[in-house]
Structures are given as structure tokens and as C-alpha cells.
Amino acid sequence: MADQYRVAIIGSGPAGLSAAAHAAQLGMTHVLIEKTDHLSDTIFKYQKGKHVMATPSNLVLRSDLDFDAGKREFILDTWDDQIAGNKVNVQLNSEVTGITGETGNFTIEIMGGKMVHAEAVIMAIGTQGNPNKLRSPGADLPHIQYQLDDPGEYFDEHITVVGSGDAGIENALGLAADPKQNNTVSILNRGTDFARAKAANVKLLEEAEAAGRIFVRRETTPAEVREKELVLDTRDGQETIRCDRIIARTGSQPPRGFVEGCGIEFTGEDRGAFPRLSPSFETTKSGIHVIGALAGYPLIKHCMNQGYDVIEFLNGNLDLKPADEPILAEKFSALPGRRSVDEWLEIFRNNVVILQELSPLQMRELMLDSTVAAYSAGDVIFECNDPGSSMFGIAEGSVLVEVNPDDPSITVPIEQGSIFGEVGLISGRRRGSTIRAAEPTVVMELSRNAALKLVATTPSAARAVNAISVERQLLQMFGSGLTKEDVATxxxxxxxxxxxxxxxxxxxxxxxxxxxxxxxxxxxxxxxxxxxxxxxxxxxxxxxxxxxxxxxxxxxxxxxxxxxxxxxxxxxxxxxxxxxxxxxxxxxxxxxxxxxxxxxxxxxxxxxxxxGSAVDMYSETARFLIDNGIGEATDVLLIDETMCVGCDNCEKACADSHEGLSRLDREAGRTYAHLHVPTSCRHCEHPHCMADCPPNAIKRGPDGEVFIDETCIGCGNCQRNCPYGVIRMDAKPPKKPSLLSWMLFGSGPGPGEASYSWRKKTAEKRGLESPKTAIKCDMCSGIEGGPACVRACPTGAAIRVAPEKFLTFTKLAEDAG
Amino acid sequence: MATLPGQDENFREQRQASDHESFLSHKRMRWLKIALVLCLVAVVSYFWIDVTPRHNGGSWYGYTLGTIGAGLIVWLSLLGIRKRNMSAGRWSLKAWTSAHVYLGLALIVIGTLHTGFQLGLNVHTLAYVLMMVVILSGIYGIAVYATLPAALSNNSKEMTRKQMVEAVAAIDRQLHDAAQPLGREDSDLVIAALEQDTFDWGIGARLSGHYRNCTTTRALNHFASDWSRPVGSEEPADKVRALLGRRKNQLDQIRRHMRIKALLEVWLYVHIPATIALLAALTAHIVSVFYYW
The missing domain is CATH 2.60.120.10 (Jelly Rolls)
Structure with missing residues (x-):
């Protein structure tokens, strides 16, 4: 049996739902194909009651479905209702295994043998991917599962968990938690240690192992799955154990392989690459469109707008302006010449050399993450030693680089079409020289993320940036007097x-x-x-x-x-x-x-x-600090434990300077020779937290601080990416009564971070609801006097240091002595 | 081997003026010098200025010293508010502590000279005695702040308080399971050890570090080592003994931590109530002086 549609939409996330709803509105024959038994699986899997954000706030929503910031349940219910109300044709429990055919006649194969025929295909499958399947013989037996919803529902079973990540460990612990369930739980680890899992989970697992509640089998992999049995490959040969249920948690496969299998090209080999798209979201395979997170747009609003837009394009409305048009118009309104958005986009693309290979869609996206500015002759664009990791492109005019800080009259020109600021982008360090406009000049400033994405996805841009940055770095390093010709060889x-x-x-x-x-x-x-x-x-x-x-x-x-x-x-x-x-x-x-x-x-x-001992001590201390991330830090809090009395005034001051939550944990962290590195942000040169922030909310501020702005959507990516564990997810607490009323009448929790129960109770009493967002040290930027942790230390134990200043022999030897 | 890129980061150095030095040596002992000058001036002028019939608090000279002393006392007691009021601005609590310590010590000289060595059983001497109690407790505080933090750090071995308590709980879970095969008498001892509260001990035990009636120690002594079995033996009694030993070590770490913390904090239970009493006595002293003028 086969159905024939104008469009088949694969994936029912925000992008797919919005596309299907609009197709239904327009009366276009359509089908929405979803792998699971419910709509919008990614949001469905969010924690119960999670507050979902609706950034960017300046982008209008263009969709037949409603969406605004709110609780997960409310959003899902709204969509379920409106999808039903719009009479969208949904096929649940349908996993697509392949797409064949050409535009006008695609065949979509669904697991189980069903076929769907459609003239056009919209892929909105997100980036979640599919769980990795077991590869051993017998991997298709029904007692293997790839998810565990409620560990409490299994009794008297021999259960084997495969996988040594957090998911596997948490599942195993959950299954063995209650002895009354009488489960025999084993966990298999291909290696000898659980390096990928959180330390806390590993500790709990080791404890459970010591208490005999879980069997941990190291250097062991499944060899063959049989009914009620599992054959294991161990270090000492094969072994067969009883096994009623297998829970496989071995990570997931990104969807790229499937997408490429449909004949769609990506922008590069890189993991961060996206499918190559036309302005109407069409891939290199004519007739197949890609929208949403898979296309590189992780925010819900973007996804929903694209769902609407792609259906409009398919319906023949090729003049439709993207929903971000007003945002770009506002951006360009600051520039002289009263040109339209399209004109400006073409000027930037044609004039700035590294952008010439971009598609109009990529160009739009890049401009959304960039700022533009016009300068008069002599205006300073940035100053030497300004922090900054963005890169600039010159669309019109030219600039002058002051190569000698002592003599601003010595300059080197950079001409129209070239770039500058790339050294800051690559090294993560402060600007090396002051740059001024030489004539009336129009420049674009690419944010760090936009610039990195450009370099990663456009090989020609990467080559150009590389060559220019090497040359500039040489010129800058050897100071004045050298020319491009001198360093050419x-x-x-x-x-x-x-x-x-x-x-x-x-x-x-x-x-x-x-x-x-x-x-x-x-x-x-x-x-x-x-x-x-x-x-x-x-x-x-x-x-x-x-x-x-x-x-x-x-x-x-x-x-x-x-x-x-x-x-x-x-x-x-x-x-x-x-x-x-x-x-x-x-x-x-x-x-x-x-x-x-x-x-x-x-x-x-x-x-x-x-x-000798002082030198050894110095060497050891330096090595300890480097092991603890000081090598990539720009500004880090250290505690000299020969002076620290443990009063925690640093933490209290931190909380009281920032809406009532502390961004540092004094006690936690490593210590060597009484030098303690507390859990607190190091403001890395290349911040790991910035790597994957959907709304680009993590930025570097004017004093070099890495901070999170108010557009944070609370996804927790930065928390997971930070290797030093310095980011916490928490809701902004209610305001405390004043210090005076605490001192005189004992009202409120007093100085420092209020207990969780006080925050929760008071917020409920006052009817406040605030979402959990990411919180980290911002080096007290904007607070006169600087970091509160240091100012509030009564004994001088808390110090903030930069590695190049602190990791010197004289400094460390003097401190050690 | 290398050259640093030219960097003129004055703005940052200014902001990072948190020099790595203790409150005692803050800004090359600035406040020690100021306090010494203050004392020197007071002592020299005491012998220089001839007050008839003899030095006392009621002369113009006595009033001058008294005013300085009272001003200092009020300012010194404001440290408690400064510490808790985390306002913006270019102040550092370390500088305040440094000034607090040295100016507080200077009060010994100023206050004593103010009395003109006329002491008796009255509200005036009460204020003086309270002041000396505050200062003496403060001297103890300086001594422990200067000497104990390193011991606190050595003892913690990179563990937080929470981790220490969790470690006991983890050992307890294993102990509970391991003790299942034991006989009644043995398991009662283990249960007694498990049931004893880690923190419910008096101030005496906390300060001295001597925990009499510690049921973990008692249980450990009961399970005397049987050297006939190898280390790591799976015999229940051996497993329990090993776990009890670990529990004892973990308790010892917590107890040492609590002892050092108590020594670091105990003086504040004298210093602060005495300060409040001093402020009250000082008020009474000033009011009565002016009342009987």
C-alpha cells in the first residue's frame, strides 16, 4: 500500500510541526512522519515542568502554531491541540529508513515495509540522532532496549546494562537501588575505567559494586545475545551469563550518515558542518529540503519560522522575505546610503573576500550573528589591549594599524575587502594594536562563534584567514620597521x-x-x-x-x-x-x-x-597549576590556604553581589602546597562553555570576563561543556530582606546564598516563577571595586591572578618562601 | 627561550591590586606603623603634659584620649557590618581587618593612659575591663588566624565538609551490609557505632578532640586483629574490622576539622558579646561622666 502526497515532512519537532500546520492551512496534501509515539520528542524528553525559553525576543514568530516562553507541558499541550485542530495528517511510530526517487516522485521507506510517496520532502529530524545499536549477533532480539523510563517497573530479573557513560551508570544504579525489586544487575565496560562518566556517578557505582549490589564487568563486551542468555567477551575468554533484559546505552549516531545517504551534500568534513542549502532551504538533492536544528538553527522560534517559510516556498511564494528581515533592516539602518537589506548583503558578500563563497542563506545567517558599523576617518575601531575575540571585515574604505604602541604615527594600512582582528579570534588574547579608520569606512564585526563557524564550514575562508593571520602575527611580534615583503619568505x-x-x-x-x-x-x-x-x-x-x-x-x-x-x-x-x-x-x-x-x-x-627544594617546589607548583587549567586561564581565583580561615565570606560576597547565588565553591577543587584552586571560572582563552550555546548568550566582556547574558535559554550545554564544573543551573532567587532588618530583627536568611528551601518557599509565597538559567562568574564586571570574592576576604587568602604574571619563578619562589 | 608580546595591562594590574600578602603585612604594615605612631604620641604626650594633681580621665588631656578611644571602639565594632554589607566600591576587607587588628591593639595604650591608672569598682573600670577582654580575645584570634589555617588545609586533603560526611555515610552503608552475617553481640556493637551521631557532641569534645564513649572506637577495639588470616580476607569479622577502621579514620578527619574550626571560631563567642557589652558599658561610662560633670 502506498500514499501519494504533495509534501512529506519527516520529524515532528518545532520545525516539522510548523511546516505541517501550514501545509494543512494551505490545503496542501501532506503527511507528518514521526519516529516515536508522540509529537516533538526532543521537548517531550525535557525534564518535567521545565521552563522553555523563546529567544531571540526580537524575532517575530511566523507560524500557525502558538509558541511563547512557558512550561514544557503547556507548550506540548498547545501544539497537540492545534495540530489536531488544523487536521494535520500525522503518522506516529514511523521511522524512516531511506528516501529514494527524484523531485516530483520521492519514495519514503518506513521501517516495517510501509512506503510513502511525495513530490517534495522536508527533513526536520533535528540532531538527536538514533541510539547506537548493539552489533553482536542476536542484536535484533526483543529483550534489548535502548531507553529506560522507569527503573521501578522491573522485578526479579537478570538485567545487563551495556555502556559506561552516565546514562548507563544511572540506569544500572536505578535498577539496583531497591533490593526488594530483587534484580541482578550487571554493567559492562569495554575499558577498565569509567572515564566518560561524572565522578559522582562512578563513585556511587564503585560503592554499589563493593556492597555487591551491582556486578561491574570491566574489559568486557557482548559477543552474542541469546534468549535469556548473554555471551560475553572478557579479557580471559568467553563467558555466558543469565540475562533477561539488556539495556544498551552506548551513545547515539548523529543523523549525518542518514542524510548523506539520501544524496545530500554537507558544507565540509567537519563535525560542525551542515547540509548545503539554497535560500529556500533546498538541499543539493533537488526536492529535498532541510530545516531546523539539522540545518544549523537550534532555537525553537527559528525552526518554527522555517517550517512556515519552506511551505510558502513550496507553494510558489518565492518573494517571501525571511522573518529576520526586520532585524537585518534595523542592523543596516545605521549605515550610510539608504540601501536595502538585499543590496547590503550583496555589498558585503562581494567586497569582503572571505565571504565570496557564501550562499545568500548563509550570508543572512552570518549577518544576524554580526554587527555592522560605519566609521569616519580617524575613528578608533578598537584599541590595543582591548579584550576581543571577534573578527572584522572591511566592506568599504580602509583602516590603519598602529604597529608601534609608543608612536601612533607609524601605521600599516589594511585595504578594502580584507579582514582584521583575526589574531584575537585565534589566540583568544587581547588586541595587539590599535586600529583606526583611514577614510570613511564600513566594517562588519563577526562574533567569535560566527567567525569560527565560517572558518569551519568554508574552506576558502579558512585558508584566507590562516594566511593573513600568520603574516600579521609575524609583523606584530617583531614590532615596527618590518613590512609584508620582509616577512614574505x-x-x-x-x-x-x-x-x-x-x-x-x-x-x-x-x-x-x-x-x-x-x-x-x-x-x-x-x-x-x-x-x-x-x-x-x-x-x-x-x-x-x-x-x-x-x-x-x-x-x-x-x-x-x-x-x-x-x-x-x-x-x-x-x-x-x-x-x-x-x-x-x-x-x-x-x-x-x-x-x-x-x-x-x-x-x-x-x-x-x-x-634545591625551593626550585623543586616551584616546579611542582607550576605543574599543579597547569594541570588545573591555569594554562588556559586568563584570570583565576586562587586561595592561599596558609591564610584561609574557612569563613566562606568570599562565597557570601559573591552571592550578595549577584542576585543571591554564589558562583564559586571555595572548598571544592584541588590543592597543592597550600595553594588551592577553588571551583570558580578561569575565564579561559578559548572558553569551552562557548562551544555550543544555542542563543550565543556567552560572551567575553570589556574586562576579558566570560559572561552569560540574559538570552540564556537554560539548556545546560555550557554546564556540560565546562571541564572545571564552574557553571551551575539555578533559578534567580527572590530578594532577601535588608542586612539591617536581619541584624536587628533576624528577618530573612542573612548574608550569603540563602538555603534552597528558603528560596523555594519564599518564591512560592511571593508567587514568583523564574526559569533555571546558567550562572557563572562574571568577574564582578560593572561592580566598582572589582571581584567581590577578593575584596571580601578578611585575611588576604583570596587572590586573582593571570597565568603569565603568576607562573614566573620569582613570583612562585617568593610566595613559597 | 621566548619573548612575551608587549603588554601594557595597567588597568588590569590596578584592578588586581589584591597583592598576595596577609592582613598582618597588608601594604607593608601600613596600619602597624600608624598604630605605633599613635601609641608613641600618646605615651610621649602623657609624660610631656603636666596634669595636676595627676593624670586622670577628667582632665582635658584625659578627655582627648577618651574621645579618641571611644571613636576607635565604635569604628572597630563596625567591622562586623562592613564584613556583611557587600557594597560596591574600592574597599577591601583585608585592609579593614589589618586596621582593626593594629588600631585595636593600640587601644591598650590609649585606654590605659586614659584611665590615668585610676581603677576601682565602678562602671568606668567595667568599661575598661570589658575593653581588655575584647582585646585579649582578639589577640587569641590573631594568633589562631596566623597559625591554624595551614593545619586546616593539611587535614582536609582536598575533601570538602560535605564529602567527608558523605564518605562516612558510604562506609556506613557497606558496614551495614557487611555486618549482616555477624552474631548478636558483634552486630550490636556495629549498630551502636552506626547509630551514634557524628556531630552530637559537646563543646569540650569538639575543642579538645577527645571523644570519650565513641562507639566506633569501642567496636574497633572489640574486633581485635586476627593476624592468622591474610590481609583483605573475606571473613565477615575481618571485613567489618577493616570498615570500622576506615570509619574511625574518617571520623578522625572530621573531628580534627571541627576542632581546628572550633579553635578558629571560639574566640568570637567572647569577642563579639564582650564588644556589645563594652558598647553598653561605654555608653553608661560616658553618660555618667557628663551627668556628674
């Missing part, structure tokens, strides 16, 4: 090399003769003294190293290795020597710097004999 010979954390770039005693520049990340320099590696110095991004061996022809006198995952640019040493020979002034400067460094090295070497 170096740039041509340059090679960008990725370095793993801990990997050595230069080995002490080696004979190689290359010179390196740190492009991103940071390095540590170590020298073996008396058989032990001694920490010599910390090198932030933008530093060059390795030139000593080139200049005096000696072997390498120290090891340089990456403190964190880094990128260096390698130049042949001879080209560097030639450059020095051609530029006596540069040579002089390099020699002076080298002499200075030799002095430091020999100072530490001489110290090693007389103050």
Missing part, C-alpha cells in the same frame, strides 16, 4: 601545527633548527637539572620560541611543551636568521631578549644548588 615557509596537551614541540638537546610562534594555547619551558625537569617559564599565545639554537647554532637548551591543546606556527630557522641579518635593529632586539632569558635560566640553574 617566512610566511610562505610557515606551517601551522596542532599540538596535544603535554606534547613536546622542542626537546632539550635536539639538533633541529626551527623557530615557532604560539598561535593559540600556551607552552611551558622545562629544563632537566640534576635529572629532574625544572619548570623555567610559561609562554602565552603570541610568543615566539626556538630562536636561540638557530642564532648560536647550539643544541636546544630546554624542552618546550604544550600546557594545553595548542597550535604553533613553524618557520625554518634559516629564514629567521636571514630576516635578522637584513634587519640590524631587529637583530639587536632579539639579542637583547635572548640575553635576558639566558640570565633567567642561569639564575634558576645556580639556585638549584643552593635552594
Amino acid at each position: 617566512l610566511v610562505d615557509a610557515a606551517e601551522v601545527v596542532d599540538v596535544r596537551a603535554g606534547q613536546a614541540v622542542i626537546e632539550e638537546g635536539a639538533e633541529d633548527k626551527d623557530v615557532y610562534v604560539i598561535r593559540r594555547g600556551s607552552m611551558i619551558v622545562e629544563k632537566k637539572i640534576g635529572g629532574n625537569p625544572v619548570f623555567l617559564s610559561y609562554l602565552p599565545a603570541g610568543t615566539y620560541f626556538g630562536e636561540m639554537a638557530v642564532v648560536d647554532g647550539s643544541p636546544r637548551n630546554a624542552t618546550v611543551k604544550a600546557a594545553i591543546k595548542s597550535q604553533v606556527v613553524r618557520f625554518p630557522g634559516q629564514a629567521f636568521v636571514d630576516l635578522l641579518e637584513r634587519n640590524p635593529r631587529l637583530r639587536e632586539r632579539a639579542m637583547a631578549e635572548m640575553a635576558g632569558r639566558r640570565e633567567t635560566n642561569s639564575f634558576i640553574e645556580s639556585r638549584k644548588d643552593s635552594f
